[in-house]
Every structure is written in structure tokens, then in C-alpha cells.
Amino acid sequence: MTGDPYSSEVRSLFKAPAHAGSTTGPSARIDAQGVSVELSAEAHDCRLETVRFRVRGCPHLIAAAEVLCSDLEGQPVTTLESPFGADIMRRLSVPVEKTGRILVLEDTATLLARKL
Amino acid sequence: MTGDPYSSEVRSLFKAPAHAGSTTGPSARIDAQGVSVELSAEAHDCRLETVRFRVRGCPHLIAAAEVLCSDLEGQPVTTLESPFGADIMRRLSVPVEKTGRILVLEDTATLLARKL
Amino acid sequence: MSESPIYLDYAATTPIDPGVAQALSEALCDETAIANPSSVHRAGRLSAARVATAAEQVASLLGCEPGQLIWTSGATEADNLAIAGAARYRADRGRHLVTMPTEHKAVTDMFQALEKEGFDVTWLAPGPDGLLDIDLLEQALTEKTQLVSIMHVNNETGVVQDIEAIGELCRSRDVLYHVDAAQSAGKLPIDLRRMPIDLLSLTAHKFYGPKGIGALYVADRPGCHVEPLLFGGGQQRSLRPGTLPVPLIIALGKAAEIARERQASDLEHATRLRAALWDGIKGVEGLLLNGHPTAHYPGIVNVSVGDVDGESLLLDLEPLCVATGSACNSKNQEPSYVLRSMGRSDDEAEGAIRVSFGRMSTIEDVEQAASIYVDAVSRLRQLAPAA
Amino acid sequence: MSESPIYLDYAATTPIDPGVAQALSEALCDETAIANPSSVHRAGRLSAARVATAAEQVASLLGCEPGQLIWTSGATEADNLAIAGAARYRADRGRHLVTMPTEHKAVTDMFQALEKEGFDVTWLAPGPDGLLDIDLLEQALTEKTQLVSIMHVNNETGVVQDIEAIGELCRSRDVLYHVDAAQSAGKLPIDLRRMPIDLLSLTAHKFYGPKGIGALYVADRPGCHVEPLLFGGGQQRSLRPGTLPVPLIIALGKAAEIARERQASDLEHATRLRAALWDGIKGVEGLLLNGHPTAHYPGIVNVSVGDVDGESLLLDLEPLCVATGSACNSKNQEPSYVLRSMGRSDDEAEGAIRVSFGRMSTIEDVEQAASIYVDAVSRLRQLAPAA
């Protein structure tokens, strides 16, 4: 009942998400669970160079997308397919009832991997 | 719900009843309605000279007995038998639910008249 | 989070008026307000006199008699007592009741409990502007109908129902009429001498009084009575027992007195703020006003955009303290049942924001609110994938 | 009537502690206590934090967890919620309940209402000293019994029941045990970690807090649950809806905190005053102590003389503010049902006077009370006809 539902990390990621937007590379989008997630990336030599997101959804999802994009840059393209959801949820203290939305983010990343 | 249940007249008669006590003359007593009333009087030439009361009962009854005794002094003995109850109840704003007790006072006076 | 909050959630609860706060603080330690007013001793009689004065103040705000008021812990209890109390009292005559899905939960949840008890409830849907079509009500009334409960000002949208017309219809059919006036008492004119209303609920904390005290008006008419919900020491003619909270009642009386004096100027002030707020936000593309363009209390403005997430919008609106849906429902993230029953889509209802203000609000508050709202919608739209 | 009143009716309601009054006054206008704690915005979260702190304070007075408390408008509502709520929740398992006729009306009237609903209630008579004979309770418990409600300190006599022994017996039979602790919370040690109690009611205004706020403790055990009496906005897990009265809850928390610190010295003080009072009146011929000579809370002294009228006695005791019977019953002049069930005659019950005192009372108060009492009895005896 008490307590801020958002950690200060979630708050600052939500307020100023450095990776919001899109790239000139391929993009993937999923609309489900009441949210829309779009990811796009530019890759070189099987490495993700720029990753951007667009989200219509709650602050946790926006923060999660921001964390994901910033983590992905510099990683091999295949990282997109790794199951990062649980990790991000822990790191950002995402409430369990939002698991579905984080999975949409995961699925979108997987979809993007196939397009790269 | 608000309001003092006792008028200032009732309060002062109750606090300092000048006619409390008994006389050397005849007395009458009735125990009824949860109260006890005793009246005694000395009469000369069919006139009440001294009238006194003893009461175990509520403040209204004590005040009424006091008013009665002080009114009776100097009156013909037959006044004891007049129906004074309603008058006193009005004068002292006695709540209606106490009518029965005032009637005990009236009855005691009538009883006393027969003894004088 | 460092900016100081701008409180625009008056429909959830208002700040207390300084005059009321002072009256309450003084009463706490005042010899004439300490005792239990049921006690016959002198201190008790003094307390009872203070309660009597407060009852007169509330009665004169509403245009009723002091003896027609029952003190409660707030509007939830007053609503419950009115509805369950009257329904059960008149159950022998019939078990049909009428209300609307746009009522406050204190009303709808009580009706749902009565449905489980075997009462038959007709739920009248509002128009898209939140108003009741009175013909629908007329059609709903049957020989069995005993009670109609339709609120004055809606807590989510500010929509004002025509309580006089509803009351007249009810009275002509010998049906009791209950009004939840939690959002209107002290803010809009109510005159129970003139208005055909049988039961009316209010709560102090919606008109600058303290939280935890309210009242139910019960008309002095044959057939108009409530059965108690609580049982105990016989206070308030056994209709609502418990030691009377004298200082809270004094404060409610004071709030009523101040409200009566300030009603017109408060309303003017709210109207001015509403205009400023609306001016600031009306340019937002796709903006929907949830409510009625004219039949409204000006201090509540509820708007939707269908294409942004409500939760993100609320966070982006900080430091504004505003509501999505009604205060009571804000913990569960379901779209407002009030807006849904007015025909809004899930997305529209979810993105709805209620801005509510009053006596202590300033033009600057609402101007800032407008600009923060415009910026937030625009940012979240940019953040989202194309439609 | 010109002498200033001497308030000795603490069992009806206590004056507020200055520290509590200050906490409440400050909270009224404090930004962190204005909003509805159900609101998700920042102001709402601040309010919710204040409520959480108060819950910790009350919980630490009682030795329970903050989450086990439900805020109510007072002990009447807490008693009603505990009794009706638990009885209805467990009605499927059995419909037998046990209580005593010496309970407060908030308990007895609720049980009577349940009797009308079809519950079967056993009323255990006290001994002449007001105490329950635990063997009687043991005999009364059946396979069907679901709830026992027996208070801690009696409001008329100060008699203290052995709630631990009662609780142990109930627990061994899987029967819920409710304690009305309105007169003991904050005054006598209560440790819910140790005591086998399932439901416990309290009200702030009996231990120097404000009127209009109380709490119900509900143990966290399988089978221990209450159905709500009020329906509405979902607050307090829907067990008791309505906007939380944050400043009142803060004040209750403060009262609990102060009570915890002062419990031992308050009790010592009351014991001293009781001794002084008793010393002053014990010489009155025919004086009866209504209650138990040792199993009592010292701050309540109830005495009878059978041969004077109660109403006249009360008036003659002015400027003492004391009670005949319990506060709630004082308007109707019937002899106390509590004293009657302890075997007192109508006359003895009618002439009973309850003197109750506490933290702010002085030795002079009770010494004056004693001498006024002695004089009044003597004057009224002189005024009465010989026995």
C-alpha cells in the first residue's frame, strides 16, 4: 500500500530513455497484452551496433526496453534471442503481474533477430 | 438530547428544601412507583400551620414536595385534598413520565387530610 | 521527484479549510466538547449542545431539520445505511431497486450485496455524456420498486444529474429516492425543503472538512426510514450507535457553515479554473471530454486520449497529483467501470485522467497542469510506435 | 452549577492527551497527510506511509503485525464487524455462539441481531463479582460453537476477565475468540503474540485519543476471517471500505505510542487514586462495591447504596461528572443490565455510581469526589422517610 511502485532507476530510464526511436535497419513489432513494442537495429559483422525501441506501455516496459537496447549494443546479434526477461524484471523490480508485457518485449527481440 | 433536565427552580428547591423533615403532628406515608413519600402536618382551627415532607425519589419529586408543603402552610386543611399535581408539574416542568410519582404525592396528601 | 507536488485530486479528498482545522483543533481540548454527549452530567450536556449546534449548521446548508441527520463515519457508511437500510425496511412492500452502474462503489457494491440477499436491481445505463435518460427510469419503475439511488455529482466525471426531476418522478410513484451527494454537498446548491429527496449522503472531507465524518439525511415522511447497519449503545435513536465523535461533528458543522458562505464564490472560482485548464489542453489531438459539456460540476475535468498508456501518462504527469479512474479503484489497473459504461473503449478509459480542484487551487496550478499534460501526451506519443 | 465540573467519567470517554491533540492538529494541515492513501500519486503515497507508521505504533502496543489491523470508526463498529463478520464467515461450520450479558451493548445488541438471523447464542451469567466461571464456558462449548466474545475490562465495573485462560480454552476447541478491549487497550498489558486471541476491538477515545477512530485486530490464522459489514471502494482489502481518515489514524498511532510508554505509570497512578477514593467512601453504611475486589482495572470504581434514589444522587453529586450505569444507557432510566445480571437488586442497581478516572485525574479530584459522595448519601438519607 505504501511505497513508490517505481525504483529510481525505472524513473530515470522512463524519463530520459536514450535509446527511444528507430534505426534505418530492420524492425520488428508486436502488439499484444495491451501494449505495442517495436525494436529496430543496425548490425555489422553479426554485432548489434545501434538498437532503438518504441513502446506504448507502462513505465516498467519502457524502462525495460531502454535497458535492453542499451545492453544489446555491441553484443552479437544472437543475444537478441536469449531469454533476458527474468533478468530485467529482477533488475528493475518489475511486478510479476507485468510478466506478460516483458515477454512481449522478449518476443519482439526474437522476431527482430530473424530479420537481421 | 441537549438541555438541562432540571429548571433552576427545581435545582434550588432540591438543593435546599426548607420544608424537609417532620412535625409533631400526624403523618401519612405511601411507598409506590419506586418512591417513598411521607407528609406530616400540624393544624390549628382547620388551618395547616406547619407541613413537612420526607421523600426518597427523584429531584422533581423532592422539589414538588417542597413546593407543596410551602404552599399548604396557612391554607385550610381541605386544600390537602385538592388535585394540585397537574399544577405543580406545569410549574416545575416535570417530565410526563414522572406523573405517577407526582400522583403518589397527591395521594399522600389526601391520606394525610383524613388523619387531621 | 524534487518538484513540489501540485495537488489536483480534490474529488478524492480536499485539503481541510484552515477555519475548519482551527475549529477541530480547538474542540479537541475544549471542556465543552470532551464528554460523551449521551452522558446526563453537565459535561455531557455541554457536548450535546455542541453537537446540536453542528447539526443546525449542516441542516441549514441542506435546508433540512437538525433532527433529520444521522452522523456516520463518511459517505460510504451513509450510502450503505441509506440503501441497505431503506431496502430492508421496505422489503415487505417489494424487493425491486433501481440505480446506475456509474454510481460510486459505495453504492454499486451495496446493491450487489443486496442482489445476493434476493433483491432485484435494475441498472440503468447512462448516455455517452453520463446523464440519465429520465424516460428510462420511468420505464424501470414497477409496482415493486421501493428505492432509487442516483447520485448528484459523479466523482469521476463531474456529471450532474437532474436530481429534482428524478425525485419528482420517484415521489409520484411512492418510491424512496436516495442521493449520494458526496461530491456536491457544500459545493452545489441543495435545498431539501424544496427538493423531493428522501435520503441524502455526504462526507466532510470532500468539502474541506476532516476525513472520518459524514452524515445521512433521512426525510421525515411516512414510509421513509432505515434499518440500522450497526448495533450498540442506543445513540442516535439506535440508527447509528457508537460514541459521537464530538470534535469531528463540530468540524463538519464548521465546514458546512463555511461552505454555505462560500458556495457561490467557490463555484465561480472553479469555473474560472476549469476554463483555464480547458484552454490549455483543448488543442491536444484526439482529446475526449469524459462527461457532459454543460451539466457538470466545474471542479472535475476528466479527459482521455486513446493512444497513450494510462500508467505511463500518470507518471509523466508528475509532479501533478491527479487520478486515473476514481481514487478507490486506482490500485487495480482495470479501466474505469464508469467510463466503460459511458461507452468509452478500454484504451480510452485507461488513458483517462481526472483533474479536480477547488477552493485552494490557483490559476497557476491548472495552467501548469495543462502544459504538463500537453507535453506528456506529446512525449508518450513520440515514444510509441506509429498507430 | 457555578463550581467547575470535576470530570470523573473516563470510562465513557477520556480527555485527549496533549501530545495526541498536537499530532492530530498538525496532521490536519500537513502535506504528507492530506491525500487519500489509496491514490497512486505522490501525495497519496505519502499519506499511505503515515498510515503505515501509525499501524506499526498500534501493532507494537498490542504485540501484533501492522497488517493484522483494520481501521474502524470505533469499538462499536469493530465489535460488530468482529462478531457478525466471524459468525457469518463460519456459519457453514456451525451457528452456535457464546457471550455474556455483561458485555457492552455493541456486543450484546449485535448478538441479539444474530439471534434473529438464526444463530444460537448462549449467554453465560457472571458470578456476583462479575467474573466468568471458566467451567461454565467449557460446558457451553459444543461441536457447533464458532465464536466466543468475552471482554477484557468491563466498562461499568472495571472487572477484568482472564482472557488468556478463555483464549486457551477456545483455541483448544478450534473456536474463535473475540475480545472487546475498548476499556483495556493502552491501559493494561496486551500481548497478542502470546495471548490466544483471534479478534480484538479497541477505540482511541478510551485511551486519550480522538473519538471516531478505532481498530479491529484479526489474527492471521486459518479459519480466522471476517465478512465485511460495509461495501464500497475496496479499501482495506474490502473488509472496511471508505476513505481512510489519515489524521485520525495518525492520532490513534500517537495515542498508542504514548500509552505504551506510560502504561506502567498510568496504572500506578490509577491505583493510587483508587485507594484514595476508597479510603474516603468506605465508611458509608451499606456501601457495596460492584465488581471484583482484586480482578479489576483500578480506574473504574462502581459502588451502590440501595436506599437512595439514583437520579437524586447524581444531581446531588454535582459538580462531579460521573455515571450511573454505562454512558450509553444513561438516557433511559432503567437499572443497569450489567449490575442486574451480577445479582444486584433494582434499587441497588439504580443507586449505583461509576467513578472513573485516569491519566489527567488528580488526588484532589478523587478526594473531593469521595467527600461529595459521602455528604450526598447522608443528605438524601436524611431527606427520606425512615426505612
Ligand SMILES: Cc1ncc(COP(=O)(O)O)c(C=O)c1O
Ligand atoms: C460519490 C462518492 N460517494 C461516496 C464516497 C465515499 O466517501 P467516504 O470515502 O468518505 O466514505 C465518495 C468518495 O470517496 C464519493 O466520491
Ligand SMILES: Cc1ncc(COP(=O)(O)O)c(C=O)c1O
Ligand atoms: C467495553 C466497550 N465496548 C465498546 C464501546 C464502544 O466504543 P465506541 O463508542 O467508541 O464505538 C465502549 C464505549 O463506549 C465500551 O466501553
Ligand code: FES
Ligand atoms: S472516488 Fe472515492 S473512494 Fe473512490
Ligand code: FES
Ligand atoms: S459505556 Fe460506552 S457508550 Fe456506553
